[in-house]
Amino acid sequence: MSAAESLEPHWGYAERVVPCVNDAGTCEYLDAVYDAHDLGMIYVAILWATILGIVFVWSVGRRLWPSPRADAVMSAKAEGEVLTASRRKDLRLKRTLAAYSRRYLLPDAAKSIFGRITRLQVLILAILAGYLLIWTLVGIVYKKWVTPVTGYTDLFNIRTGLGPWSNRIGLLAYALTPLSILLSSRESLLSALTGVPYQSFNFLHRWLGYIILIQSSLHTIGWSIVEIKLYQPQPETAREWITQVYMIWGVVAMLLLLFIFALSTPWGIRLTGYEFFRKAHYILAMVYIGACWAHWKPLRCFLLPSLLLWFLDRGARLIRTALIHHQYLPENSVGFKAVTSRLARFPDNENGDVIRMDFEHSQEAWKIGQHFYLCFTEGSIWQSHPFTPLNLPEVRDGVVAHSYIFRAKRGETKKINELAAKKLAVTADATTPVILQGPYGESITESLTLDVNVLCVAGGTGITYVLPVLLDLVRKPASKDRKIELIWAVRRKDDVRWIEKELDVIRNAAVSHRIGVNIFVTREQSSTNTSLPDVKTTEKETDVQEARSTSSASLEGAQTAPAADVQKIGGKDYNRHPNLAEVVNNFVENTVRGSTVVYASGPGGMISDLRSVVASCNSGSRVWRGDERFDVRLACDDRLEW
Structure with missing residues (x-):
């Protein structure tokens, strides 16, 4: 680098010395490396253009051709509107295709591998994985170059397409990180654009994480083979490689990713508990992104959006919680106020007690099918759990009633059950403060017409x-x-x-x-x-x-x-x-x-x-x-x- 006449910039990669003054084989290999990387950046652009294009078409389509609401259908019938023959045929075709798709795509796929997931979600995963496989393999020069080692007459470097391929698969792992964050967000941009509830993306988030783990592992294994086996002399080359700062951060990133994977397995969650897994998952994921940044700073263009998306999600949660609890306080001031809920307890020594929670709150009505995250402040302010209201969302005198039931087994629900038992032992009315987050999810009755x-x-x-x-x-x-x-x-x-x-x-x-x-x-x-x-x-x-x-x-x-x-x-x-x-x-x-x-x-x-x-x-x-x-x-x- 110090003797270079000029440096040629390559987006997302190290600058290249030009002209190449190495031997012919090394120069040809470097051409293959940089060309493969430049093509990889183009392929990543195509990948993201495809993803954003699908989301854009989906978002526009659901607004231009929305599903008919039940109240709109009833109004049309009341006014005597008659469907044309072509419209009836279109509706029948749509229902026919929907029936065919549900028959073959609704059942669970291989439960031993994917869990309780529909074939449709597995099909989407397979399409994504196949699409990634194409961009992993195309544009790589699959060839071997045997080049001399400077200062040695009996040692040679073996250069192959393994290096460019390892770079490509590492690039894809970086490029998929923002998508993984998008799929995990509760305040989901994808849900706002497509109308699909955020929890429906959990499966793809989990399996995209597995894909990133596989890509990162293959990237690590590929370059380890190159630096430890194919490059000479050894072990000097391997020692010099692994002690570089960027490589130390690469090892840290890989260890963090393996730790995240271990904690996210069913065995890891059972061993540590769900709440520990959730909090550790947040922290480790952010530290992992930071380690990836330190490992290969030129690709920060994928890591910075990942961090911003995560902080936007957390910030939106706090803002929504603050807005829903922004109330008039007893001292005639305005501020944050938790909701006081009434508790009823139904003892069940064999299966676990059931708690019913009722309260009223000043807010807009939610939609049937949506759920809230509830934080029980007398248990822990660092935990919240999803619950679906069992009552109708109706605004009466400026307030909406909430009613929930849940079975107390362990964790926060067990704490609330014990709290309710203590309070009900001394008073007939047990209460506890609750903090709401939500609502989340979709309406499940908007298209429910009278003939369904x-x-x-x-x-x-x-x-x-x-x-x-x-x-x-x-x-x-x-x-x-x-x-x-x-x-x-x-x-x-x-x-x-x-x-x-x-x-x-x-x-x-x-x-x-x-x-x-x-x-x-x-x-x-x-x-x-x-x-x-x-x-x-x-x-x-x-x-x-x-x-x-x-x-x-x-x-x-x-x-x-x-x-x-x-x-x-x-x-x-x-x-x-x-x-x-x-x-x-x-x-x-x-x-x-x-x-x-x-x-x-x-x-x-x-x-x-x-x-x-x-x-x-x-x-x-x-x-x-x-x-x-x-x-x-x-x-x-x-x-x-x-």
Whole structure:
């Protein structure tokens, strides 16, 4: 470098000495190295142009051709608008394609590898991985050069395409870092542009991290082979290489990445706890980006946006929290004020106590299906957890009521349960301050028209996701041909007390709106006396098939509708659950007309089963022939992904 006539700049790489004064083989190899890097920068630009182009087209498309809202459809029908033949054909084609895609892409992929993830998400991952593989391999000169070592007559350097290829794969790892941050953000720019909830990107964030780990490992292995084996003399060359400052930071970055990976595995999370993993993940990721900056500063153009995106996400969270809690204080001043929530406790020594939390807050109403992150300040101000409100979002006298239920097992929920037990032992009204973040997620009922049948399936506290849907249907006009049903699996018969008030509202509208409510008790063998008002209790300790057939009785035509039909399917078949395939198939086949939406929330196994069942109910050929009953959608709240 000191004897160079001039230095040729290369964006993202070291400057090159020109003209080349080495031997012919070395000069040809350096041509290949720099050309491969310059092509790599172009390929990265194409990669990001593709990503941004897809997001742009998606964002524009959802605004130019939005999905029809239920209120808009009802208004159009009220005004007597008639769809043209071409419009009807377009809608039928759209539903047909959607039915075909759900049939083949909705079920889980290989659960042993990907977990409880749909085939659609795995397909998107495969497309991304294939796209990256192309840019990893093209534009590399695959050739070997044997060049002399200065000062030696018997030693030679072996130069191959391994060096340029290692550079390329390292470049791609750097270029993907901002995308990984985008996919992990709660205040997601991608969600704002595409309308896809932030939690739907968690799978791609996790697997993109695995891809970056593989790329970084191959980059490290490739250059280690070059510097330790192919370059001479040894071990002097290797020692001089590894002691350089940029290489020390490269080793640090690689170790940090391996540590992040180890902590993010299911074994690492179980060993250290989820909260430790989450906090350590934030810190290690930022230190890793800093180490990457120190390792190869010319590529900071990818690292600076990553840091900015992360800080924007954190800043947006703080701002939203501050705005939602900016209230008038008792001393006639304005400032930050936590919400005082009321606690109710439902003891359950076997499965874990359940806490119900109710409070009112001055804010705008959220949309059905959205959730909030709650921070219990009497537990820890450094933790917040996602919860879905079980009530309708209605503004009354300037405030909105919130109601939540959760099972206390460990961590923060266990602390709140212990706190509630202590307070309720000395007073009838236990309270605790809560800090809200949100709302997050998407509306799940905007396109729910009167001709769409609704099946709600919930397991345990997953009832919070589907209950607002039913309460929303109750307050809207009834449709004589619409079928509505709730399937709720609980562990004990007394668990229905969690939502006793809300069940009473549904009971009062059961006849007028043709709502069937079926509750299955799955972990209770012996008879349990309960004084629930207006609840019909049928305890059957026969086989699960008999309990299912009994529970499917419709409430239509009843003079006084019971709040719920509670069926026990424990007995000899302890820990059994409803046959979801039979429940969903019977529901779809017995509808009069119209498509069906299945709203579901509960354990991961239940969601996986429902994906397969709903996929099998979809039939593109029948939908194309006009039978819309076999256009079945699934809206699920898989809490395991949170």
